[in-house]
Amino acid sequence: xxxxxxxxxxxxxxxxxxxxxxxxxxxxxxxxxxxxxxxxxxxxxxxxxxxxxxxxxxxxxxxxxxxxxxxxxxxxxxxxxxxxxxxxxxxxxxxxxxxxxxxxxxxxxxxxxxxxxxxxxxxxxxxxxxxxxxxxxxxxxxxxxxxxxxxxxxxxxxxxxxxxxxxxxxxxxxxxxxxxxxxxxxxxxxxxxxxxxxxxxxxxxxxxxxxxxxxxxxxxxxxxxxxxxxxxxxxxxxxxxxxxxxxxxxxxxxxxxxxxxxxxxxxxxxxxxxxxxxxxxxxxxxxxxxxxxxxxxxxxxxxxxxxxxxxxxxxxxxxxxxxxxxxxxxx
Amino acid sequence: xxxxxxxxxxxxxxxxxxxxxxxxxxxxxxxxxxxxxxxxxxxxxxxxxxxxxxxxxxxxxxxxxxxxxxxxxxxxxxxxxxxxxxxxxxxxxxxxxxxxxxxxxxxxxxxxxxxxxxxxxxxxxxxxxxxxxxxxxxxxxxxxxxxxxxxxxxxxxxxxxxxxxxxxxxxxxxxxxxxxxxxxxxxxxxxxxxxxxxxxxxxxxxxxxxxxxxxxxxxxxxxxxxxxxxxxxxxxxxxxxxxxxxxxxxxxxxxxxxxxxxxxxxxxxxxxxxxxxxxxxxxxxxxxxxxxxxxxxxxxxxxxxxxxxxxxxxxxxxxxxxxxxxxxxxxxxxxxxxxxxxxxxxxxxxxxxxxxxxxxxxxxxxxxxxxxxxxxxxxxxxxxxxxxxxxxxxxxxxxxxxxxxxxxxxxxxxxxxxxxxxxxxxxxxxxxxxxxxxxxxxxxxxxxxxxxxxxxxxxxxxxxxxxxxxxxxxxxxxxxxxxxxxxxxxxxxxxxxxxxxxxxxxxxxxxx
Numbered sequence: 001x002x003x004x005x006x007x008x009x010x011x012x013x014x015x016x017x018x019x020x021x022x023x024x025x026x027x028x029x030x031x032x033x034x035x036x037x038x039x040x041x042x043x044x045x046x047x048x049x050x051x052x053x054x055x056x057x058x059x060x061x062x063x064x065x066x067x068x069x070x071x072x073x074x075x076x077x078x079x080x081x082x083x084x085x086x087x088x089x090x091x092x093x094x095x096x097x098x099x100x101x102x103x104x105x106x107x108x109x110x111x112x113x114x115x116x117x118x119x120x121x122x123x124x125x126x127x128x129x130x131x132x133x134x135x136x137x138x139x140x141x142x143x144x145x146x147x148x149x150x151x152x153x154x155x156x157x158x159x160x161x162x163x164x165x166x167x168x169x170x171x172x173x174x175x176x177x178x179x180x181x182x183x184x185x186x187x188x189x190x191x192x193x194x195x196x197x198x199x200x201x202x203x204x205x206x207x208x209x210x211x212x213x214x215x216x217x218x219x220x221x222x223x224x225x226x227x228x229x230x231x232x233x234x235x236x237x238x239x240x241x242x243x244x245x246x247x248x249x250x251x252x253x254x255x256x257x258x259x260x261x262x263x264x265x266x267x268x269x270x271x272x273x274x275x276x277x278x279x280x281x282x283x284x285x286x287x288x289x290x291x292x293x294x295x296x297x298x299x300x301x302x303x304x305x306x307x308x309x310x311x312x313x314x315x316x317x318x319x320x321x322x323x324x325x326x327x328x329x330x331x
Numbered sequence: 332x333x334x335x336x337x338x339x340x341x342x343x344x345x346x347x348x349x350x351x352x353x354x355x356x357x358x359x360x361x362x363x364x365x366x367x368x369x370x371x372x373x374x375x376x377x378x379x380x381x382x383x384x385x386x387x388x389x390x391x392x393x394x395x396x397x398x399x400x401x402x403x404x405x406x407x408x409x410x411x412x413x414x415x416x417x418x419x420x421x422x423x424x425x426x427x428x429x430x431x432x433x434x435x436x437x438x439x440x441x442x443x444x445x446x447x448x449x450x451x452x453x454x455x456x457x458x459x460x461x462x463x464x465x466x467x468x469x470x471x472x473x474x475x476x477x478x479x480x481x482x483x484x485x486x487x488x489x490x491x492x493x494x495x496x497x498x499x500x501x502x503x504x505x506x507x508x509x510x511x512x513x514x515x516x517x518x519x520x521x522x523x524x525x526x527x528x529x530x531x532x533x534x535x536x537x538x539x540x541x542x543x544x545x546x547x548x549x550x551x552x553x554x555x556x557x558x559x560x561x562x563x564x565x566x567x568x569x570x571x572x573x574x575x576x577x578x579x580x581x582x583x584x585x586x587x588x589x590x591x592x593x594x595x596x597x598x599x600x601x602x603x604x605x606x607x608x609x610x611x612x613x614x615x616x617x618x619x620x621x622x623x624x625x626x627x628x629x630x631x632x633x634x635x636x637x638x639x640x641x642x643x644x645x646x647x648x649x650x651x652x653x654x655x656x657x658x659x660x661x662x663x664x665x666x667x668x669x670x671x672x673x674x675x676x677x678x679x680x681x682x683x684x685x686x687x688x689x690x691x692x693x694x695x696x697x698x699x700x701x702x703x704x705x706x707x708x709x710x711x712x713x714x715x716x717x718x719x720x721x722x723x724x725x726x727x728x729x730x731x732x733x734x735x736x737x738x739x740x741x742x743x744x745x746x747x748x749x750x751x752x753x754x755x756x757x758x759x760x761x762x763x764x765x766x767x768x769x770x771x772x773x774x775x776x777x778x779x780x781x782x783x784x785x786x787x788x789x790x791x792x793x794x795x796x797x798x799x800x801x802x803x804x805x806x807x808x809x810x811x812x813x814x815x816x817x818x819x820x821x822x823x824x825x826x827x828x829x830x831x832x833x834x835x836x837x838x839x840x841x842x843x
Binding site: 181 | 646648667668669671672673678680685686687688689690691692696697700701703704707710711712754
């Protein structure tokens with residue numbers, strides 16, 4: 001865990017302690033379970049986003065995708081009678097195909113990620129609304145999918161299974177991002193795509209893979225969100241979720257220029273965001289202020305981090321010169 | 332002091348530095364340095380990287396103040412300068428990295444922030460007046476372009492003229508040129524040296540900082556040599572010579588330029604062959620070029636003659652617009668740099684910081700990057716394998732760094748270039764293409780890089796070296812191919828090497 005991540009963890013604990021003191025209901029198992037469920041849902045989404053941001057890209061369409069893929073999933077299993085494992089796989093594949101399409105447009109046709117995914121944001125939202133004729137996708141009364149419901153909305157030993165899913169995914173993706181060849185390529189491309197290309201890396205393929213990973217994880221979280229809400233009105237479901245994901249990554253130390261950030265960071269960023277949401281509810285802050293609180297905390301967080309970076313750079317330089325003095329004296 | 336030009340000697344100095352000392356925590360950057368600059372005098376300032384040149388420039392530019400010592404500008408003694416004070420007393424800089432807005436035209440650049448305004452509340456720029464003000468400045472620097480030419484369409488030398496015109500526009504009395512020729516081809520360099528002479532004729536002093544000693548030799552009235560923050564010596568006009576400068580710079584005579592490989596070598600088989608390759612630089616002109624095993628083929632020519640574009644095609648970065656390539660006699664099709672790397676064709680690119688290395692990664696991470704799967708087990712990177720490879724390259728190439736975990740961004744230019752070389756040497760090159768391999772690198776590191784290139788050739792690698800440095804092309808190559816407007820205008824064998832022949836071919840005339 002880097003110092004940055006540690007700082008974030010301490011912030012989370014301090015905020016948690018303060019909230020718990022003011023309102024002890026924060027620590028009730030039911031509250032913690034609900035919050036960790038939301039952390040699981042948003043965490044999976046944010047990890048996907050992080051893989052795109054690390055390449056210096058951005059994926060704005062994930063909120064709309066959560067609506068579209070969620071709508072399709074519920075429609076497949078509730079009205080079309082498809083077996084849920086089949087629907088599950090199809091949705092993940094759809095997520096992959098959409099990620100592939102975004103990556104292809106960005107790397108082969110040289111469109112800007114912001115533009116491609118902004119169009120995606122509009123298109124998928126529109127398609128989702130059209131698909132349900134602006135109605136609501138949901139389950140019929142008494143319709144049950146016990147295994148699926150257990151895996152998505154159930155709990156094991158009191159812990160929401162969505163949170164456990166996040167932990168498993170986070171561990172796998174941590175290895176991919178921080179230990180694998182592919183992860184190193186992602187960082188290299190994020191730092192300097194030209195230099196990576198000149199080192200013989202097939203940068204296009206790596207970037208496309210990042211968008212595919214984002215698409216698949218978005219699809220997975222779309223299923224979780226669908227099973228959490230159990231009914232979806234595509235006009236509003238998942239709205240602004242791309243911004244939650246981006247905010248979690250930024251809080252977690254990711255640079256939108258690419259090449260910086262850690263997986264632990266993005267998970268902790270998600271935790272902090274959900275903690276803040278919970279804080280707004282528990283402390284009786286008007287829920288209309290919800291976004292304002294979030295925005296304020298992110299701004300402060302990024303500011304502190306940046307100032308800390310300046311301070312550390314100065315100290316490093318002082319250290320280096322001290323060392324060189326010692327070296328010169330030894331010679 | 333010994334001045335050949337008596338009129339300069341007679342006048343009072345414009346700038347005098349006395350006993351200037353500047354320390355940074357742990358480093359003495361300048362130690363009791365003194366010099367003076369007289370009106371109309373051209374001073375060549377030379378020294379290896381780290382000798383204290385940049386600190387001196389920072390002091391003169393007012394970016395930093397000396398710890399002790401006096402700066403006398405135009406008769407007024409000061410402890411240090413401020414940025415405004417430096418500008419106000421007529422000291423202007425032309426930096427190696429040009430500070431121009433490429434999207435604006437020449438006039439807008441020269442008077443940026445100081446545009447003449449029309450009367451009225453809108454404060455619109457008076458374009459006619461602006462053009463009027465720019466014209467005489469452009470004339471003084473001998474510009475062959477007009478005030479409304481977009482800067483993006485100018486050559487590097489022309490852009491430097493814009494910078495110099497900018498300096499003149501603030502009524503500069505001392506123009507400091509920091510490595511102005513390091514990216515200029517021969518013909519353009521001549522133009523720049525002419526501009527310096529014109530400045531001198533107008534009574535403007537010039538400090539000319541350069542690693543290209545023969546240019547210093549041509550233009551300087553006096554050479555000031557810095558070594559380890561102290562004045563290593565001053566050479567009056569009559570004594571200025573390549574060997575004397577080098578001796579003062581490094582404190583010893585450099586051993587005879589490598590002529591060890593002078594003995595005629597039996598040329599090896601053709602390794603890489605370009606057949607009627609057409610590139611984006613000159614789409615209508617095919618290039619034929621063979622690089623043989625065991626030779627260093629120098630590729631000379633003016634900047635913009637299509638050399639870099641050719642290198643990019645040979646390395647698979649760009650697709651050729653036409654023509655074919657062969658490697659060891661077999662057809663070669665490259666879709667990307669990855670394809671070239673897989674076949675042992677490597678490029679040390681022209682722009683080290685942008686394309687050569689990743690400044691934020693460590694030495695070890697840079698060296699393993701092109702061959703990462705070989706440093707991984709089951710797709711997971713092995714840090715110890717990376718370190719082993721990097722340690723070997725660090726030792727073989729003499730990369731000076733605390734450890735292989737050091738960020739490459741903190742290394743000097745020469746050591747960064749060695750990291751670029753190291754990443755390729757770690758994976759058995761067949762063809763090595765080097766684009767301006769020693770640009771901006773100090774003399775000591777240059778000699779080491781020449782040695783490495785020779786060792787590669789001796790080991791049977793085909794080496795293609797693109798260079799605009801005439802001394803380098805002639806001193807290092809086994810054969811020289813010269814490009815002119817997108818085509819090979821001629822190939823010189825060792826017995827016909829001369830600056831004159833290379834120049835003639837570079838401008839499209841037959842050699843002697």
